Amino acid sequence: MAVTERTYHHGDLNHTLRMSAADLIAERGAGSFSLREVARRAGVSHAAPAHHFGDVTGLLTAVATDAFTHLHARTSAAWETTRGDVIDRLAAVGRAYVELAVANPGHCAVIFRHDLIDSDDPAYLVQADKAYAVLNDALVAVAEEINPELDIDLAAATCWSAMQGLIELDSLMQKRVFDQGADGPTTEHSIGDRAEQITRTLVAGFHPNRA
Amino acid sequence: MAVTERTYHHGDLNHTLRMSAADLIAERGAGSFSLREVARRAGVSHAAPAHHFGDVTGLLTAVATDAFTHLHARTSAAWETTRGDVIDRLAAVGRAYVELAVANPGHCAVIFRHDLIDSDDPAYLVQADKAYAVLNDALVAVAEEINPELDIDLAAATCWSAMQGLIELDSLMQKRVFDQGADGPTTEHSIGDRAEQITRTLVAGFHPNRA
C-alpha cells in the first residue's frame, strides 16, 4: 500500500483499472457500474481511464476479454489434466466453466452483455474464439467416441447455452424463486456438481438415435 | 393519438410506462436505459414514473413481471394446444419460450437481471412461479412417459438453462463470433428450430441409463 502511492505516473494503471472494474461489477452489479468509482478506487482522476480505454465500453470490453482469457485457461486445463474417458473430461470442462464464472462474477457478468461491450473488438473476438475452440475440440473427441454423426456446432451451442443458463439461473434457483419440490435434490448439490450432471445428460442425448 | 392527448391525469400511465420501458430497452439495451427518456416518450414529466414505480428498479421489476406473465401465457398455450406425444408438446414449449424472448427482447432482457430488478418483489415471484410451473408440469408428464425415476427439478433446470442460454448466445452465434465450421448447419435453422432440436436432445438424455 505504501508502494502503491506512486508518482504522477501510475505505472500499471491499465491492469489496475481492469481489476478494479471487475471487483466493482462483482460488488454492485454491471447495472450500477461507474467509471468514476473505478478511477477513485485506483487512486487516479476521473478522466484517467479514458486515456487507456477510450470510454466505459472500452473498459468493459477489456474486462470481458480478460474473462474469456481466464475461461480458456481454466477449461483447457480441465480438459488436459482430467483422467477418465472423454465424457468425464467434457464434464470437467463444464464444471470448470461454471466454477470460474461463480468465482469471478465481475468478469463473467459482462462477457455476453452486448449492450455494454463492443463485441466487434478484435482482441475480444480472438479470446472468445480460443475459449470456444476448447469446447469444440472436446466435442470432436466425444463424437469420435460415441457418435460420428454428431452435429458439433449444435452440440457446442447446446452445451454452452446450458452452462451459461445454469449460471444465470443459479441465484434464482438457490433463492428458491421457483417453487420447487419440498426439498428437491437439486439444492443439495453445488453448481459444479449440477454442471457435471447436466453435461452427462446432454452427452446421453448426443448418442445416435436407436431407431 | 388525438384521444391520448388527455388531461392532467394521464389515465393509464402505469401501463403506458411499462410498455415504453420495454420498447426503450429493446431499442437501446438495458444498459443505456433512461427513466427520463421513458417519461418523455409517455409525454409526462421526468418525475412522474416515481409516483407509480418508486424508482427505476421498480419500473424494471414491473417489466420483468410482465415478461413472466407473457411467458406463462405462451408456454402454457403451447403445451395445451400442441398435438402429438409429450415430447412434441415439450418441444413446443421450448420453441414458444425462445420465440417469445426473441419477439419481445425488451421484456425478456430484464427477467434475470438481478442487478437491475428487485427479485424479492412478491408480484415478480408469483409470475415467475407460474411460468416455472408450466415447465415443471410438462416434465412430470414426460417422466411418466419415459422415465419415472427422472429428477424433475434437475431436468427443469437443465431445460430452462439451455433455453435461456440459447437466447443469450443467439446473437453471438449469428454474428459468427465463434469460429464455427465453414457453413455449419446451425445457422441454417431458426432459433425456434434449434430450441426444438435442443429440447429433443435433452429429452433423449432423460431416458433411463441402459446399464
Add this chain to the structure above:
DNA sequence: ATCAACCCTTGACGGTGTCAAGTTTCTCGC
C-alpha cells in the same frame, strides 16, 4: 539540455436518478 511523446489532471458541459414541495384533478361522503 532539450524536446517530443506520453501519462495524467483539471474544469466544464449536458444528461440522469431521486427527493421535496407545490399544483391540478378525481372521488366520495354529506
Add this chain to the structure above:
DNA sequence: GCGAGAAACTTGACACCGTCAAGGGTTGAT
C-alpha cells in the same frame, strides 16, 4: 351540489455520471 382529502402529476433542486478540451507533469531518446 359541494367541499375535503386522496391521488396524479409538475416543478425545481441536488449530487452524480460520462465525455470532452485544455493543460501540466514526467520520461526518455538525442
